[in-house]
Amino acid sequence: MRIPIPIRIVLLLAVVLAPQLIGCSNFFVPICEETNTCTPTLTGISPTSGASGTTVTLTGSFLTGATSVSFGGTAGSSITVVSASEVTIVAPTGSGSVLVTVTTPQGTSNGESFSYGSSGSGSSTTPILTAINPASGSSGTTVTLTGTNLTGATAVTFGSTAATSYAAVSATEVTAVAPAGSGTVSVTVTTADGTSNGESFSYGSSSSGTSNNYIYVANSNADDIAGFSLSSGKLTLLPNTPYSLGVGNAPTAMVTTPNGSFLYVGSLSGAVYLYGIASNGALTLGNNSQPVASLTTGPTYMAVDRKSNFLLIGSNTLAQMYEYAINTNTGALAAPSGNAQGYVTLHGAPEQIYVTPNDQYIYVGETPAAGGVGGIDIFTLDASTGALSNPLHTNSRVAASYADTALVSDSSSKYLFAGETGCSCIRGFTIGSGGALTEITGSPFGNLLGPSAIAIDPTDSYVYLSSKISNEILGYQIGASGGLTELGSSPYVGGAGIGAGTDPVAMALDETNTYLVVAAAGDYPDLAIFSFDTTTPGKLDYVVDTATGTDPTAPVALSITQ
Numbered sequence: 158m159r160i161p162i163p164i165r166i167v168l169l170l171a172v173v174l175a176p177q178l179i180g181c182s183n184f185f186v187p188i189c190e191e192t193n194t195c196t197p198t199l200t201g202i203s204p205t206s207g208a209s210g211t212t213v214t215l216t217g218s219f220l221t222g223a224t225s226v227s228f229g230g231t232a233g234s235s236i237t238v239v240s241a242s243e244v245t246i247v248a249p250t251g252s253g254s255v256l257v258t259v260t261t262p263q264g265t266s267n268g269e270s271f272s273y274g275s276s277g278s279g280s281s282t283t284p285i286l287t288a289i290n291p292a293s294g295s296s297g298t299t300v301t302l303t304g305t306n307l308t309g310a311t312a313v314t315f316g317s318t319a320a321t322s323y324a325a326v327s328a329t330e331v332t333a334v335a336p337a338g339s340g341t342v343s344v345t346v347t348t349a350d351g352t353s354n355g356e357s358f359s360y361g362s363s364s365s366g367t368s369n370n371y372i373y374v375a376n377s378n379a380d381d382i383a384g385f386s387l388s389s390g391k392l393t394l395l396p397n398t399p400y401s402l403g404v405g406n407a408p409t410a411m412v413t414t415p416n417g418s419f420l421y422v423g424s425l426s427g428a429v430y431l432y433g434i435a436s437n438g439a440l441t442l443g444n445n446s447q448p449v450a451s452l453t454t455g456p457t458y459m460a461v462d463r464k465s466n467f468l469l470i471g472s473n474t475l476a477q478m479y480e481y482a483i484n485t486n487t488g489a490l491a492a493p494s495g496n497a498q499g500y501v502t503l504h505g506a507p508e509q510i511y512v513t514p515n516d517q518y519i520y521v522g523e524t525p526a527a528g529g530v531g532g533i534d535i536f537t538l539d540a541s542t543g544a545l546s547n548p549l550h551t552n553s554r555v556a557a558s559y560a561d562t563a564l565v566s567d568s569s570s571k572y573l574f575a576g577e578t579g580c581s582c583i584r585g586f587t588i589g590s591g592g593a594l595t596e597i598t599g600s601p602f603g604n605l606l607g608p609s610a611i612a613i614d615p616t617d618s619y620v621y622l623s624s625k626i627s628n629e630i631l632g633y634q635i636g637a638s639g640g641l642t643e644l645g646s647s648p649y650v651g652g653a654g655i656g657a658g659t660d661p662v663a664m665a666l667d668e669t670n671t672y673l674v675v676a677a678a679g680d681y682p683d684l685a686i687f688s689f690d691t692t693t694p695g696k697l698d699y700v701v702d703t704a705t706g707t708d709p710t711a712p713v714a715l716s717i718t719q
Contacts, residue, residue, distance in 0.1 A: 195219035196341075197261045200464055200485070201541055202269035202354075206283075209250040213271065215259060218485045220244050222261045228271060229255025241486060248273075254283040254351025267343035270354035282306050282350040287515045287540075288463050289344055289356035290568045291615070291670050292415060292719055293369065296337040297321070298669075299615075300358065301568040302346055303515045307331050309348050315358060316342035329515075330569040335360075357416075369417060370668040371395065371438035371718045374676050374684055375408035376710035382408060382422065383705035386438055387667055387674070387686065390700045396439040399706060400432070408714065409455040414465040415719045419488040421449075421468055423456030429470065431488045434718065449490045450481060460510040460519075467493060467543045469519065471507025476527040478507055478534075482543055495544025501536065504550050505529030511564035513573075516540045518592035520573060522561035530557035533564070533575060535592045547591045554601060555579030563611035563622065572639045576608030576622050577601070583608070583622055585639050602641035605631050610663050615670035619644070619695040623661040623675065630661070630675070630687075632695050646696040649687065661685075663715035673697060676705075676715035683712050 199217040207213070213233070215226070219241060226233040226246040233246035244259055248271065256268030272283045286304040294300070302313070306328065313320040313333040323333035331346050335358065343355030359369075372385045372392075380402050384395035402408055402424060410423040413434065420432040420440060428448035432440040443449075450470075457473045461483070468490060470479040479500045481490035492499040505523030512519050521534040535549035553559040559579025566573050566588070573586045573594060582601035586594035607626035613619070613635075620633045620641060629648040633641035659679025667674055673687045682702030690696035705712055 196264040197223070197259050197266040198357075198485075199257075199259060199266045199269045200466065202257060202271060203541070205270065206272040207248060208273065209248055211248045213246050213248055213257070215244045215246065215257065215269065216242055217259070217266065218242055219263065220259055220261065220266075222263075223259050224262065225260045227258050227260070227265075229257075231255075233257075254353075256345065256352060256355065267355040267357055268345065270352065272351065282348075284310070284346050284348045284351065284353040286344075286346060286353045286356045287517070288568075289358060290514055291668065292357060293359040293668055294335060294670070295360060296335055298335045300333055300335060300344070301617075302331045302333065302344065302356065303329055303569050304346070304353065305329060306348065306350065307346055307353075310346050311349065312347040313344065314347070315344050318342075327569070369436070369438070369718055371434070372667070372674055372684070373411065373413065373420060373440075373716045374705045374712045375411050375422065375714035375716075376683075376706050377407045377409065377678075377713045378709055378711040379706045380406050380408070381706065382411070382420075382432075382440065383684075383710070384438055384440060385684070385703075387672060390672070390686065390688065392684070392686065392701060392703050396437060400440045400442075402430070407455075410457055410459045410470075411714045411716050412459040412461050412468070413716045413718050414461050414483065415463055416465040416485070417718045418465070418485070419443075419483070420716065421459055421461075421488075423452075423459055423470065425455040427452035427454050427456070427472075429456065429490075433488065438718075443488055449488070450479075452479060458507055458510050460512055462512050462538065462540065463514060463516045464540060466540070467538075469510045469512070471503075471510050471521065473506040473508060473524055473526050476503045476506055476523075476529045477501065478503055478510065478521055480543060480545065493543025495539050495542030501545050501548070503529065503534050505531055505534075505560075508560055508562045509564050511566065511573075512538070513566050513570040513588070513592075514568050515570040517570065518588065519545065520564050520566075520592070522564050522575060524560035524562070525558050531560040531577075531579070532557070533561050533594065535594065537591055549591065549593055551586075551594045553577060553579050554582075554584060563608055565611045565613050565620070567613060567617040567635070568615075569617070572597070572635070574611060574613070574620050574641075576605075576611050578608065581606045581608065583611070583620065583633065583641060585641060587639060597639045599640045602633060603631060603643060609661055610675075612664040612666060612673060614673075614689060614695070615666065621649075621664065621673065621697070623664055625660045625662065625678075628659050628661065628677075628679075630664075630697065632697060634695055644695045646690075646693055649697040650699070662713060665715055665717050668718055672700065674715065674717060676712045678711050678713060679709075681708050683708065683710055684715075 506526035563576035
């Protein structure tokens with residue numbers, strides 16, 4: 158996540174290796190690989206439709222030693238294990254839409270949808286899932302499934318267990334309540350036209366679903382990363398915290414992958430470092446303590462797509478956005494197959510990068526640095542190759558000299574909300590074909606000087622915008638057409654009226670969608686936690702706050718495991 162960058166020298170010190178992750182070759186590997194217990198995972202299938210005899214390529218991770226591939230219970234033939242991330246198989250006789258799974262000695266993967274068509278073309282109305290939010294929780298957690306062809310859903314299953322309840326909201330959205338379960342399961346939606354591919358949902362080890370609820374804060378003055386676990390409204394330091402980057406080597410941006418495996422940290426020198434996230438939240442520096450990527454200037458914002466396949470990096474001194482393909486086994490970075498040059502040119506310098514929950518579009522909020530202008534750049538993302546196409550641009554509302562500093566979308570990727578400096582407001586947009594933005598009637602909304610960070614509640618009912626001038630958070634209710642109305646209980650500050658920290662720079666929901674976490678670059682509190690009030694709709698309640706080291710630590714980025 159973004160932010161102000163103090164001037165420092167570059168030096169990197171390795172941190173103590175956590176026992177849960179073991180160094181190997183150039184990159185660390187998960188301990189399950191060392192013990193040969195990694196459950197296979199699928200992330201793609203090509204083609205997604207065909208006839209009996211069609212050769213299908215399955216991609217994912219931990220596919221080595223595949224012993225069988227099932228098409229809805231019927232075994233495929235001529236299985237070939239190309240690599241740990243690719244298997245080819247010949248489709249058996251079948252009909253309709255089926256889930257394809259891979260079995261290894263370590264278990265059976267989630268399913269990817271394959272449709273049999275009467276002429277090999279497949280059904281155009283087979284349900285397809287592109288995202289699940291949240292991706293973890295406990296029994297009773299309400300999840301939102303987004304995709305296509307979801308109208309008339311007749312069932313939602315978590316693994317083999319039916320959802321406690323579900324509702325078909327639209328052709329692109331279904332909500333469901335998670336039943337009792339454990340571990341990681343594949344969630345599918347069934348309609349009259351078949352069963353969708355699966356999206357992964359992870360149960361916490363306890364009923365609170367907070368066993369992996371980890372928060373990381375990049376401290377630019379302290380040259381380190383502070384780590385906390387959050388459970389039942391209490392913050393606990395993670396093992397070996399803080400994680401030092403070395404004196405004079407300031408972190409400038411960071412992001413965790415949604416699958417909870419890796420943390421990427423950008424530094425003032427432009428070097429990007431890789432950390433592995435252990436099951437207890439502890440961090441281990443990977444790649445033999447060497448950068449996994451190097452830019453010409455320090456990153457100011459980093460983002461990852463919802464499937465943890467691509468890392469996006471921006472710096473507010475360059476009118477470019479860099480893109481890297483993530484090796485899901487090691488965290489190594491490489492140029493995406495769909496973007497060989499590894500970057501795209503922008504209209505201005507990136508302040509924030511936002512990937513929509515359906516993984517279809519990337520929005521880049523920009524400032525008029527590097528000879529550019531403010532506003533929002535728009536790209537269509539190919540979730541398989543990383544190709545970024547159909548570039549569009551929406552200007553700042555007041556003038557080209559103003560920046561869009563904060564971006565967020567609802568879980569169904571219907572609306573985009575942007576904090577903008579020119580109008581000191583939130584602009585609201587509907588998301589159209591190709592990600593095109595149409596400003597909502599009544600926009601802009603509110604009047605908040607220095608908008609710095611933005612978040613949306615888990616029910617898609619309320620938007621929260623922080624101010625680095627007044628050090629508070631304003632809350633707005635989302636209307637039926639996306640219009641915003643400020644809540645009567647707004648604004649919100651921390652304990653004893655001390656504010657949400659001085660210069661709040663980043664906000665995000667925790668893994669369980671129970672708390673709103675705020676990091677502030679100024680003086681104490683560096684990290685503040687709010688919960689959603691149970692009686693007053695949309696109201697934020699102060700829970701707890703903490704320093705992230707010996708102040709002033711000057712936090713510049715916040716990242717939370719998802």
